[in-house]
Amino acid sequence: MAQEYRQIAISEPKPFVKWVGGKRQLMQELENNFPKQFGTYHEPFLGGGAVMFNLLSKEPKLSCNVSDFNSDLILAYITIRDKLGKLIESLENHSKNYHDDSTEYYYEVRKQEPKLQIEKVSRLIFLNRTCFNGLYRVNKKGQFNVPLGRYTNPNIVNKENLTSVSKILQSEKIKISCRGFEAVLDDTKKGDLIYFDPPYQPISSTANFTSYTHRDFTEDDLERLATLANQLNSKGCHVLLSNSNSKVVKDIFSEKHWKISSINANRAINSNAQKRTGHKEIIIKNY
Incomplete structure (x- = not known):
């Protein structure tokens, strides 16, 4: 029986990239805040997909409508779904070259701007697996600019998980x-669950990190998000949001139908390990 459980657990899909604001560490808190029943699951800031994969591992036939503004990331999901074999071949080639000379090869790949689908996606996954803290960041020109990480043997070709992800997608x-x-807004109906996990609002002048695409997520964008959330509330949808423990966020979602609770969270991307713990985030919902 134990062996059977282990095989099931191993086959569960997990995020294939580490992403800023990834939700794996907060999954239990989020699960505690899901509605007991809902229709289609919508996630407009998909990122690494931890919440979607968690839901699908429990209910593989769940209807999901997910999206992200980052075109390279969405291309990765589609490529893993449709062209897994060729992608794994490309990643295996990256892995071999990286282990021959990690520093030289990493910066050589970082400079590249491949045009073909497989090469674009394998480059994204390779850089994500080998860069500093797995931090996806681009500059104003949309160029990936994170330095090499300190890894002895990074798992560049996680074939087992990629296969699980491909199968479920x-x-x-x-x-x-x-x-x-x-x-x-146009895709939702009464009873659906919409989970918003946008780039977080900064809680200090040095905490501003929104560059997972080459455009920032501003306070104006947050206002637009709140307007959308209120429209979804009026449609009878279940709305769940995550964000930083920011006064700005709390003020914007101050209407009485929003319930706000705080949870403990870590910041895995902080270069100072002592500053990765002891943070608060908030969960906002209308049910």
């Missing part, structure tokens, strides 16, 4: 799109 009930978050 092939469900006809999962729709993956590259688009802005406001497009979700």
Whole structure:
């Protein structure tokens, strides 16, 4: 029985990239805040997909409508779903070259701007697996600019997980799109669950990190998000949001139908390990 459980657990899909604000460490808190029943699951800031994969591991036939503004990331999801074999071949080539000379090869790949689908996606996964803290960051020109990480043997070709991800994404009930978050309004109906996990609002002048695409997520964007959330509330949707423990966020979601609770969280990307713990985040919901 124990062996059977282990095989099931191993096959559960997990995020194939580390992403700023990834939710794996907060999954239990989020699960505690999910509605008991809902229709289609919508996630307009997909990122690494931890929440979606967690839901699908429990309910593989769940209807999901997920999207992100980062076109390279969405291309990765589609490539893993549709062209896994060729992607794994490309990643194995990256892995071999990296282990021959990690520093030279990393910066050589970082400079590249491949145009073909497989090469673009394998480059993204390779850099994510080998860069400093797995931090995805681009500059104003959209160029990846994170230095090499300190790894002895990074798992560049996680074939088992990529296979699990590919298999579960092939469900006809999962729709993956590259688009802005406001497009979700037309796809939703009463009883659906919409989870918003946008780039967080900074809580200090040195905490501003929104560059997972080459455009920032501003306070104006947060206002637009709040307007959208209120529209979804009026439609009878279940709305759940994550954000930093910021006064700005709390003020914007101050209407009485929003319930705000705080949770403990770590900051895995801080270069100072002592500053990765003891942080608060907030969860906002309308049910």
